[in-house]
Amino acid sequence: MKNFTPDLDRLKAMGRYRSVGLPAGVDFSSNDYLGLSTHPALRQAAIEALQGGIEIGATASRFLRGHRQAHEELESFAAAYYGCLRTLFFPNGFQANYALITTLIGRYDVAIFDALCHASMRDGLHAAQCMKVKISHNNLEAFEDALKKPIATGCNKWILVESIYSMDGDIAPVRELLMLAEKYDAILVVDEAHGTGVSGATGRGETEGFAHNRLI
Ligand SMILES: Cc1ncc(COP(=O)(O)O)c(C=O)c1O
Numbered sequence: 001m002k003n004f005t006p007d008l009d010r011l012k013a014m015g016r017y018r019s020v021g022l023p024a025g026v027d028f029s030s031n032d033y034l035g036l037s038t039h040p041a042l043r044q045a046a047i048e049a050l051q052g053g054i055e056i057g058a059t060a061s062r063f064l065r066g067h068r069q070a071h072e073e074l075e076s077f078a079a080a081y082y083g084c085l086r087t088l089f090f091p092n093g094f095q096a097n098y099a100l101i102t103t104l105i106g107r108y109d110v111a112i113f114d115a116l117c118h119a120s121m122r123d124g125l126h127a128a129q130c131m132k133v134k135i136s137h138n139n140l141e142a143f144e145d146a147l148k149k150p151i152a153t154g155c156n157k158w159i160l161v162e163s164i165y166s167m168d169g170d171i172a173p174v175r176e177l178l179m180l181a182e183k184y185d186a187i188l189v190v191d192e193a194h195g196t197g198v199s200g201a202t203g204r205g206e207t208e209g210f211a212h213n214r215l216i
Helices: 005-013 040-051 062-066 069-082 093-104 119-127 140-148 174-183
Strands: 110-114 131-135 157-162 186-191
Touching: 093 119, 093 186, 110 119, 110 140, 131 140, 140 157, 140 174, 157 174, 174 186
Parallel strands: 110 131, 110 157, 157 186
Antiparallel strands: none
C-alpha cells in the first residue's frame, strides 16, 4: 500500500496542506454575500415546509419517487424569474457543473474554457472525453481563434466561463462571448455562482436580459 506521508509532507512544505476548522471572526471568505444562510424569511419557509410534512431527504432519485411538487414549483418559479424555458436544480454548484459537462458535452465535441473556471468545471472537463482547449483568462481573441477551428459534423463547440470570477472578482465579457457563440455556432455556458443576486439590473446575474437558445 502506498504511504501518503511524503505527499502530505510535500503539501505542508508548499503551504498547501489544509484542515477544517470552525469559522471565527468577520466573514470575508464565504460565498454568503447576501446573508441568505441566516435570512429570517428562508428560515421561516424551511420551518413551514417541515411543519407542512415535507420529507427529510429525497427518498430516491427524482427519476424514481424523489420528485416533489416543491421541485416543480421551484423550477417553474426560477424559469419565469430568469426568463428561460426550463431550469433544473442540483443540490450544489459542484454537482450542477459536473453533471452538465459530463452529460451534455459529447466525446467528439470541443470544450473551450477560461483558465480561471472553477474547479467543479475543471473536474467535469477532466471526466468528459471531449477535446479541451484552455484559454488565457478573459482573452476574447484566443476564444475566437479556438472557435474558428472546424469540428466534425453533428458535434458541438462549447464555451465555458464564469460570469463573475471567484478567484479575482472580475467579469466575463458575456455579451461578446454570446456574439462569438452565434458567429461560430457554439453554446455558451455561464456559471453564475457569484453573479446571481449580486449583478445584473435586477440581480439576475451577468446574463440578465440575454435569454437565448445558445446560452446555458
Ligand atoms: C464559480 C463557482 N462555481 C461552482 C462552485 C461550486 O459550488 P458549491 O460550493 O455549491 O458546490 C463554486 C463554489 O465556490 C464557485 O465559486
